[in-house]
Amino acid sequence: MHAPAAQTPPERTLIRNIGLLLSGDLNQPLLDADAILVENGVIAAIGAGRELADAGPAQVIDANSSAVMPGLIDSHVHPVFGDWTPRQNQLGWIDSFLNGGVTTMISAGEVHLPGRPKDIVGLKALAITAQRAFSNFRPGGVKLHAGAPILEQGMTEQDFADLAEAGVTLIGEVGLGTVRAGEEAQRMVGWARKHGLQSTIHTGGPSVPGSSYIDKDVVLEADPDIIGHINGGHTALPVDQIRCLCEGCQRGIEIVHNGNERAGLYAARAAYELGQPDRVILGTDSPAGSGVQPLGILRVMALLAGVGELPPEHVVCFATGNTSRMRGLDSGLIEVGRPADLLFAAEPQHSAGGDILQALAMGDLPGIGMVMIDGIIRCHRSRHTPPTSRLPEVVAP
Numbered sequence: 355m356h357a358p359a360a361q362t363p364p365e366r367t368l369i370r371n372i373g374l375l376l377s378g379d380l381n382q383p384l385l386d387a388d389a390i391l392v393e394n395g396v397i398a399a400i401g402a403g404r405e406l407a408d409a410g411p412a413q414v415i416d417a418n419s420s421a422v423m424p425g426l427i428d429s430h431v432h433p434v435f436g437d438w439t440p441r442q443n444q445l446g447w448i449d450s451f452l453n454g455g456v457t458t459m460i461s462a463g464e465v466h467l468p469g470r471p472k473d474i475v476g477l478k479a480l481a482i483t484a485q486r487a488f489s490n491f492r493p494g495g496v497k498l499h500a501g502a503p504i505l506e507q508g509m510t511e512q513d514f515a516d517l518a519e520a521g522v523t524l525i526g527e528v529g530l531g532t533v534r535a536g537e538e539a540q541r542m543v544g545w546a547r548k549h550g551l552q553s554t555i556h557t558g559g560p561s562v563p564g565s566s567y568i569d570k571d572v573v574l575e576a577d578p579d580i581i582g583h584i585n586g587g588h589t590a591l592p593v594d595q596i597r598c599l600c601e602g603c604q605r606g607i608e609i610v611h612n613g614n615e616r617a618g619l620y621a622a623r624a625a626y627e628l629g630q631p632d633r634v635i636l637g638t639d640s641p642a643g644s645g646v647q648p649l650g651i652l653r654v655m656a657l658l659a660g661v662g663e664l665p666p667e668h669v670v671c672f673a674t675g676n677t678s679r680m681r682g683l684d685s686g687l688i689e690v691g692r693p694a695d696l697l698f699a700a701e702p703q704h705s706a707g708g709d710i711l712q713a714l715a716m717g718d719l720p721g722i723g724m725v726m727i728d729g730i731i732r733c734h735r736s737r738h739t740p741p742t743s744r745l746p747e748v749v750a751p
């Protein structure tokens with residue numbers, strides 16, 4: 355574990371000498387600024403270093419010309435308790451993801467809990483426990499939005515009201531429980547939406563024995579907020595069905611690492627053809643049978659930019675601002691008033707690309723030099739990425 359002692363951010367931090375400032379916002383992916391002022395963990399100003407330096411005494415970080423972007427958001431994880439996953443019997447996986455640039459995660463259901471309760475009282479209790487536990491404990495400082503109950507037959511609107519009342523804000527992947535038919539899923543997704551709970555659905559073939567097959571008709575009828583792993587988890591729907599999903603609704607198009615890469619590329623291109631790249635969001639769908647991938651989000655970014663030939667500055671938005679907007683989060687954008695969840699990254703050493711965007715376009719993984727969450731430095735040079743060419747440094751005090 356690499357959780358530092360500091361729990362409160364410095365009153366003021368000046369980040370200067372930023373080589374490339376990537377906003378996370380598809381409407382303006384690159385910002386014309388080389389410095390950020392952070393006050394009490396929140397982005398207070400964005401501009402020129404020599405001007406922001408007048409704000410007063412501060413911790414100073416020299417970005418050494420690395421890029422700064424919002425911390426990455428993994429839209430699809432399956433946590434259980436703390437920093438342990440029983441799926442691969444591994445400890446410290448969330449802290450490892452921090453070293454892959456991930457600062458926020460969204461649970462798609464705490465499905466890997468051994469002996470997971472499937473009765474309605476039990477599944478509600480588990481969701482409330484997970485929501486509470488991850489609110490109280492952030493491995494490595496990562497913000498994990500958890501407490502995502504798996505829908506089972508027999509749930510009533512009152513159950514959704516109870517969950518909302520208790521502070522639960524999500525439902526887990528529809529289709530992992532006994533609710534698999536379109537009409538039944540639609541009714542429950544509707545109750546969830548009415549009570550302010552965000553929904554996602556399993557799309558494609560079963561992930562592991564015991565999981566289900568969900569086709570485009572079920573997804574469109576259920577109408578969840580997010581088309582969970584549109585590229586399968588891992589078995590994908592045929593591409594004509596993926597196209598129907600992109601065309602047939604305006605919901606989030608989630609592409610995951612532990613899915614079918616070919617189908618993921620197809621879905622991303624379909625979003626562009628529809629003029630709707632703002633719907634594309636990224637996840638890992640891990641821990642899973644395929645394992646745990648600390649660099650999973652970076653790998654999907656490199657896949658989409660390198661093999662898919664999508665604009666690398668857009669791909670950054672898929673992993674940050676798009677997810678922020680579709681998920682209603684406050685993090686994921688470089689904007690005044692947003693939490694200072696920041697990723698310092700650059701082209702890795704010996705990359706053929708001259709900066710992070712060129713490196714991504716060539717399919718290289720960026721090198722991470724620092725990760726900040728709520729203004730607190732949570733990781734310096736990543737222990738997992740290839741070494742960055744431009745290492746940020748705390749130069750004062």
Ligand SMILES: [Zn+2]
Nearest residue numbers: 527556561587
């Ligand atoms: Zn799934």
